[in-house]
Amino acid sequence: MSILYNTDKTLRERVSDCLEDDFKHNAIRTAQEVFYVKRGELVEEMGDGWQQLRLHSMEVRNHVTENLDYYVKQFATNAEANGCVMHYAPTGDDALWEVLDIFEKHGATYAVKSKSMMTEEVGLNEVLENAGIKITETDCAENILQTAESKPSHIVVPALHFNRDAIADIYREKRGYTGSSVPEEITHFLRKILRDEFMEAEVGIRGCNFAVASTGSVTLVTNEGNGRMVDSFPKVQIVFVGIDRIIPDLEALDTMLALLPRSAVGAKMTAYFSLDSGPRGAGEVDGPEEVHIILMDNGRHTLANSEFKDMLRCMRCGACLNICPVYRHITGHGYGSIYPGPMGIVLTAGLAGYDQIDTMAFACSLCGACAEHCPVGIPIHDLIRQHRMNIVEQGKNHAVEVPIFKGLELFWSNKPIYLAAMKAGRPVMKAIARGEDALDENSVWIPVVKGWTSTRDFDVLSETRFRTWFKEHKKEQAKNGKGGEQ
Amino acid sequence: MALGNKTLDDLLGPISEQLGRKDVAVAIKVPEWEFKAQRVTDGLSAAQLVDLFESEAAKIRVQAKRCAKADLAKAIAEIVGAGEPETGEACTVVCADEEAFAEAGLYDALKACDKVTDVHVWDEAVGDANVQKARYATYGVTYAKAGIAESATIVQPTYPKCGRAISLLPLVHIAVVDAATIVPTMLEVMQSYAADEKLPSQVCFISGPSATADIELVRVEGVHGPMYVHYVIVE
Numbered sequence: 001m002s003i004l005y006n007t008d009k010t011l012r013e014r015v016s017d018c019l020e021d022d023f024k025h026n027a028i029r030t031a032q033e034v035f036y037v038k039r040g041e042l043v044e045e046m047g048d049g050w051q052q053l054r055l056h057s058m059e060v061r062n063h064v065t066e067n068l069d070y071y072v073k074q075f076a077t078n079a080e081a082n083g084c085v086m087h088y089a090p091t092g093d094d095a096l097w098e099v100l101d102i103f104e105k106h107g108a109t110y111a112v113k114s115k116s117m118m119t120e121e122v123g124l125n126e127v128l129e130n131a132g133i134k135i136t137e138t139d140c141a142e143n144i145l146q147t148a149e150s151k152p153s154h155i156v157v158p159a160l161h162f163n164r165d166a167i168a169d170i171y172r173e174k175r176g177y178t179g180s181s182v183p184e185e186i187t188h189f190l191r192k193i194l195r196d197e198f199m200e201a202e203v204g205i206r207g208c209n210f211a212v213a214s215t216g217s218v219t220l221v222t223n224e225g226n227g228r229m230v231d232s233f234p235k236v237q238i239v240f241v242g243i244d245r246i247i248p249d250l251e252a253l254d255t256m257l258a259l260l261p262r263s264a265v266g267a268k269m270t271a272y273f274s275l276d277s278g279p280r281g282a283g284e285v286d287g288p289e290e291v292h293i294i295l296m297d298n299g300r301h302t303l304a305n306s307e308f309k310d311m312l313r314c315m316r317c318g319a320c321l322n323i324c325p326v327y328r329h330i331t332g333h334g335y336g337s338i339y340p341g342p343m344g345i346v347l348t349a350g351l352a353g354y355d356q357i358d359t360m361a362f363a364c365s366l367c368g369a370c371a372e373h374c375p376v377g378i379p380i381h382d383l384i385r386q387h388r389m390n391i392v393e394q395g396k397n398h399a400v401e402v403p404i405f406k407g408l409e410l411f412w413s414n415k416p417i418y419l420a421a422m423k424a425g426r427p428v429m430k431a432i433a434r435g436e437d438a439l440d441e442n443s444v445w446i447p448v449v450k451g452w453t454s455t456r457d458f459d460v461l462s463e464t465r466f467r468t469w470f471k472e473h474k475k476e477q478a479k480n481g482k483g484g485e486q
Numbered sequence: 487m488a489l490g491n492k493t494l495d496d497l498l499g500p501i502s503e504q505l506g507r508k509d510v511a512v513a514i515k516v517p518e519w520e521f522k523a524q525r526v527t528d529g530l531s532a533a534q535l536v537d538l539f540e541s542e543a544a545k546i547r548v549q550a551k552r553c554a555k556a557d558l559a560k561a562i563a564e565i566v567g568a569g570e571p572e573t574g575e576a577c578t579v580v581c582a583d584e585e586a587f588a589e590a591g592l593y594d595a596l597k598a599c600d601k602v603t604d605v606h607v608w609d610e611a612v613g614d615a616n617v618q619k620a621r622y623a624t625y626g627v628t629y630a631k632a633g634i635a636e637s638a639t640i641v642q643p644t645y646p647k648c649g650r651a652i653s654l655l656p657l658v659h660i661a662v663v664d665a666a667t668i669v670p671t672m673l674e675v676m677q678s679y680a681a682d683e684k685l686p687s688q689v690c691f692i693s694g695p696s697a698t699a700d701i702e703l704v705r706v707e708g709v710h711g712p713m714y715v716h717y718v719i720v721e
């Protein structure tokens with residue numbers, strides 16, 4: 001299981017590492033602002049239509065979850081009829097095994113990959129590298145991370161934690177880059193070096209945003225075009241599909257695509273969206289000759305028919321990260337999971353289990369901003385609360401955290417007290433933090449209390465405050481004539 | 487337990503069990519959906535849809551222009567005739583093999599441009615050489631199946647006469663779209679494909695140039711795909 005990383009550190013240590021990184025904070029803040037503004041404008045433009053779209057997506061996705069076995073089977077049958085080779089992976093290890101088999105069968109040693117969370121989830125790169133296979137990440141951000149041997153800090157813009165100089169240095173050192181730190185120049189350098197790799201690679205590996213049951217099609221949403229390159233030139237293609245990516249038909253795709261780019265990056269559409277149904281057809285000279293679909297469960301089925309079943313609707317848009325005051329504060333790496341932020345807490349706890357997740361479920365103030373912005377209406381904060389209660393009930397966390405947690409639960413669920421604390425701001429929070437201090441010196445790291453308030457302003461922890469701040473900020477921006485295209 | 491070589495039943499078993507049943511249903515009832523979203527394009531006339539397509543195109547940094555059917559070759563030759571977009575130097579072109587292009591006299595018009603040194607028309611018989619041509623081409627010209635007004639998206643399927651590389655590898659992509667095929671949203675496109683028996687191996691929905699904001703969120707165009715995109719709307 002490679003969902004979690006940096007596990008030799010506790011949440012507290014990871015958070016305090018992150019708190020020291022000013023660049024990371026500013027980068028996250030800017031990303032949140034940019035995406036938030038753009039998304040807001042598009043949502044507003046749609047009027048009531050937005051809410052209707054959300055409700056429709058919910059009814060469609062819920063229907064799939066209730067009939068998940070039926071739709072998995074329908075997708076698999078139709079994809080096979082399109083000429084795809086199907087591989088079934090109840091676990092992540094099964095998936096790895098199947099991928100290794102494909103490489104072995106072709107004697108292939110060179111692959112290009114476009115960003116896929118599923119492959120991160122099973123730790124594919126490491127396994128392939130250990131097997132002597134060269135695998136190149138082709139999404140700009142993922143390539144930066146791979147070259148720098150770092151981990152993603154955001155699910156949509158994963159290399160947010162590196163500044164331009166650091167990135168230029170990485171390529172100078174590792175790839176002989178001689179240009180400046182200007183993003184355009186670095187990006188065009190990547191265009192050049194990666195183009196040869198796309199053309200030479202024997203295998204292309206990619207993910208899938210939505211899998212269409214009625215047609216057996218897989219889809220890919222990208223902006224850079226690396227997904228299209230992976231999809232067009234290597235002769236053999238491997239597509240990772242999670243069983244929670246399935247939608248019933250093509251019409252549902254329209255609904256999902258109306259929600260996804262708007263929520264993810266504040267755009268009506270990304271530059272590219274491809275709908276792929278099998279290998280290249282007769283008379284076509286590009287596109288894969290062989291398409292292998294790895295249909296993977298890896299714990300997802302346990303969410304169906306459970307108190308966390310709503311999470312199966314998640315389309316990994318990242319909107320909940322972009323609004324989350326805690327994410328803003330501790331940044332992606334604080335969570336120690338490839339799935340960070342609000343969605344990450346729910347998913348990681350659900351897939352990796354309570355024994356594995358340290359105290360991540362507590363990195364949330366339960367403010368509910370995530371749920372409000374989630375395009376598929378997942379009550380994310382309620383699910384986080386549920387995980388916490390389960391953790392406490394099952395006695396999974398170490399003893400001193402229980403009373404603290406209970407105290408906090410009371411605190412956060414008591415609105416008048418909460419609001420009063422918000423108004424008073426830091427002094428009160430400090431007092432509360434000190435109150436908790438009395439329990440155990442070592443336990444006050446719990447995110448909502450001392451660890452954060454000591455080095456960062458408390459007001460970013462509040463959604464209410466965030467909005468007030470944001471409105472003012474926007475006014476400022478309007479005055480200065482800034483904003484718009486970034 | 488052995489790894490790999492799992493069957494579909496191995497995958498389905500635990501899902502069915504979790505859902506409280508032994509076997510996968512043979513058929514299910516798809517409910518009548520309760521919600522249908524209104525869209526910004528509701529109630530727009532065909533002419534308004536074309537206007538919207540054009541104005542949205544400008545927002546995503548696509549250069550769009552209209553032309554009469556008889557002027558198609560001229561309209562494209564005007565773009566290509568400028569040569570390499572940044573330097574104005576000589577350029578090469580790869581085109582899809584479309585009847586409409588041949589009828590419009592496009593290929594000859596392009597060859598007649600001073601700055602154009604090579605015009606390649608996609609030809610399945612020469613196989614991978616098509617891709618190599620596209621790889622080093624300045625311009626790639628395709629005929630879109632449809633346009634989507636809401637997002638200024640063009641719908642580009644793959645077929646033997648139009649490979650994936652044409653709209654992907656050249657520095658500039660010129661997509662021709664017939665005004666009569668511009669629909670309000672993606673829904674209409676999906677509905678038209680739903681009626682088809684077999685989907686093309688790929689249908690690509692393209693909205694503007696290839697772009698990234700991965701370095702400090704600064705937008706950069708021309709990552710792996712075209713750096714410039716033109717739409718030529720034929721009326």
Ligand code: SF4
Nearest residue numbers: 314315317318320374
């Ligand atoms: S939980 Fe909702 S908002 Fe968060 S990534 Fe998933 S779909 Fe997007």
